[in-house]
Amino acid sequence: xxxxxxxxxxxxxxxxxxxxxxxxxxxxxxxxxxxxxxxxxxxxxxxxxxxxxxxxxxxxxxxxxxxxxxxxxxxxxxxxxxxxxxxxxxxxxxxxxxxxxxxxxxxxxxxxxxxxxxxxxxxxxxxxxx
Amino acid sequence: xxxxxxxxxxxxxxxxxxxxxxxxxxxxxxxxxxxxxxxxxxxxxxxxxxxxxxxxxxxxxxxxxxxxxxxxxxxxxxxxxxxxxxxxxxxxxxxxxxxxxxxxxxxxxxxxxxxxxxxxxxxxxxxxxxxxxxxxxxxxxxxxxxxxxxxxxxxxxxxxxxxxxxxxxxxxxxxxxxxxxxxxxxxxxxxxxxxxxxxxxxxxxxxxxxxxxxxxxxxxxxxxxxxxxxxxxxxxxxxxxxxxxxxxxxxxxxxxxxxxxxxxxxxxxxxxxxxxxxxxxxxxxxxxxxxxxxxxxxxxxxxxxxxxxxxxxxxxxxxxxxxxxxxxxxxxxxxxxxxxxxxxxxxxxxxxxxxxxxxxxxxxxxxxxxxxxxxxxxxxxxxxxxxxxxxxxxxxxxxxxxxxxxxxxxxxxxxxxxxxxxxxxxxxxxxxxxxxxxxxxxxxxxxxxxxxxxx
Numbered sequence: 001x002x003x004x005x006x007x008x009x010x011x012x013x014x015x016x017x018x019x020x021x022x023x024x025x026x027x028x029x030x031x032x033x034x035x036x037x038x039x040x041x042x043x044x045x046x047x048x049x050x051x052x053x054x055x056x057x058x059x060x061x062x063x064x065x066x067x068x069x070x071x072x073x074x075x076x077x078x079x080x081x082x083x084x085x086x087x088x089x090x091x092x093x094x095x096x097x098x099x100x101x102x103x104x105x106x107x108x109x110x111x112x113x114x115x116x117x118x119x120x121x122x123x124x125x126x127x128x129x130x
Numbered sequence: 131x132x133x134x135x136x137x138x139x140x141x142x143x144x145x146x147x148x149x150x151x152x153x154x155x156x157x158x159x160x161x162x163x164x165x166x167x168x169x170x171x172x173x174x175x176x177x178x179x180x181x182x183x184x185x186x187x188x189x190x191x192x193x194x195x196x197x198x199x200x201x202x203x204x205x206x207x208x209x210x211x212x213x214x215x216x217x218x219x220x221x222x223x224x225x226x227x228x229x230x231x232x233x234x235x236x237x238x239x240x241x242x243x244x245x246x247x248x249x250x251x252x253x254x255x256x257x258x259x260x261x262x263x264x265x266x267x268x269x270x271x272x273x274x275x276x277x278x279x280x281x282x283x284x285x286x287x288x289x290x291x292x293x294x295x296x297x298x299x300x301x302x303x304x305x306x307x308x309x310x311x312x313x314x315x316x317x318x319x320x321x322x323x324x325x326x327x328x329x330x331x332x333x334x335x336x337x338x339x340x341x342x343x344x345x346x347x348x349x350x351x352x353x354x355x356x357x358x359x360x361x362x363x364x365x366x367x368x369x370x371x372x373x374x375x376x377x378x379x380x381x382x383x384x385x386x387x388x389x390x391x392x393x394x395x396x397x398x399x400x401x402x403x404x405x406x407x408x409x410x411x412x413x414x415x416x417x418x419x420x421x422x423x424x425x426x427x428x429x430x431x432x433x434x435x436x437x438x439x440x441x442x443x444x445x446x447x448x449x450x451x452x453x454x455x456x457x458x459x460x461x462x463x464x465x466x467x468x469x470x471x472x473x474x475x476x477x478x479x480x481x482x483x484x485x486x487x488x489x490x491x492x493x494x495x496x497x498x499x500x501x502x503x504x505x506x507x508x509x510x511x512x513x514x515x516x517x518x519x520x521x522x523x524x525x526x527x528x529x530x531x532x533x534x535x536x537x538x539x540x541x542x543x544x545x546x547x548x549x550x551x552x553x554x555x556x557x558x559x560x561x562x563x564x565x566x567x568x569x570x571x572x573x574x575x576x577x578x579x580x581x582x583x584x585x
Contacts (some may be wrong), residue, residue: 039446040421040446042421044280059455061421061446061447062446063445063446064446064451065446065451066446066447066451066452066455068455
């Protein structure tokens with residue numbers, strides 16, 4: 001189970017990498033394992049759009065489930081991973097790298113403090129599994 | 131009466147759950163309602179039941195006994211004996227949804243063949259396993275268009291040529307959901323009923339999700355929808371065409387005309403008229419929209435031994451997985467009817483379908499020509515028609531149909547009884563002719579109609 005220490009996490013299994021005022025987000029290794037083989041990713045927001053923390057920004061379909069991805073933080077969408085829908089399996093193989101979903105210019109950086117760190121996210125998983 | 135368990139099986143089951151008598155399981159039902167007195171007549175013997183039902187059936191006069199010129203969405207065509215013979219096989223008749231591919235290859239392959247035939251016939255890229263009927267298929271097209279634009283476009287334009295029952299069904303499904311349903315004609319104004327598809331173009335705006343037309347339309351007319359398709363796409367909207375599959379044996383496929391969604395009523399494909407059902411909802415679209423399409427979908431793949439196999443696929447679209455985020459609540463198909471259509475089309479083949487379609491066309495045109503020559507009758511002839519045409523009659527259609535029935539002929543559809551066509555189409559009948567109508571039957575129709583205009 002890969003939980004990079006330099007990322008922040010939501011209770012809904014999204015991760016966010018914060019660099020200055022830029023946030024890059026996707027879903028965690030734990031999430032892709034739970035969903036099993038990902039067959040489709042639909043990114044629902046577009047460049048220039050303003051989104052709020054917790055708003056649905058993408059939908060993922062696996063062979064057994066369809067799940068929403070919620071924005072970990074509020075801001076303006078700067079970029080979306082347009083090639084991800086063509087290679088959905090990357091969510092399984094490289095969830096923190098090539099399977100990033102959206103890039104956001106944070107409008108409220110304080111929201112990040114309310115998210116879980118790596119240890120907190122590990123604890124959340126242990127609670128679920130236990 | 132049939133009980134699945136023997137007394138000893140029942141006793142041992144009760145013992146296993148610690149219950150003394152079967153009656154004890156119903157203690158939650160209040161005593162007053164537990165074993166009510168049903169006061170129904172005594173049981174009849176098999177002979178008596180048969181006699182009673184036969185009596186009821188004999189009171190009907192069906193298209194089997196009388197020449198039928200009634201269409202308006204359901205048509206009397208010949209059903210080859212092979213269709214029923216195969217449908218009645220227990221493996222097909224009692225099969226349930228093929229969730230387990232390892233025990234359902236027969237059903238799945240049949241559905242896959244059905245989908246392939248529909249795609250080929252309509253000129254589209256993918257078909258689902260079918261919907262309930264032609265009307266609900268149109269309603270599903272609306273659901274799909276709304277889902278496609280994620281609720282950002284809410285305007286649906288329905289052509290005056292759409293079957294009024296399909297229109298009504300769309301209103302039932304989508305009437306209150308924040309969707310703007312545009313019935314694009316002036317109620318009761320025959321001029322707007324006669325306007326071609328280009329008349330819809332001014333109605334299309336950037337809030338339009340879907341434009342729906344029928345091909346041939348409800349009044350039997352054949353239009354070229356290419357210009358409408360172009361205008362629809364230019365506005366960023368989708369075009370849906372509701373089709374008669376038999377007509378596609380002769381006419382240009384909707385896929386080649388720019389349709390994004392094709393729906394249809396498959397009753398004409400080896401399914402009897404019955405009493406309005408069960409029928410068959412055809413639904414096809416382009417691959418780019420496949421994830422927004424509702425309904426079952428069968429795909430072809432290989433198993434772990436490298437053998438070709440079929441299975442339900444793209445199942446994460448469906449409501450039992452997506453729940454409220456699915457395009458539709460639908461999670462089934464008209465399995466047996468889709469099978470009937472598949473067998474029927476396989477028996478006819480491409481050339482047979484073409485021949486059949488031409489027969490319907492030519493017979494209808496023979497009938498129309500003879501009726502047009504009758505004093506007192508006018509046939510709508512400005513626009514080419516397929517196997518149905520509108521006739522303005524010298525008397526109310528009900529009167530004419532009563533007279534026809536006295537002569538053992540089932541007449542056409544009374545367009546004046548449709549509320550949205552009143553009063554413009556009073557005394558107008560919609561007549562359908564198929565391969566089942568012999569020349570003698572058509573001549574009988576014409577002669578009987580002549581009697582009415584002669585008073």
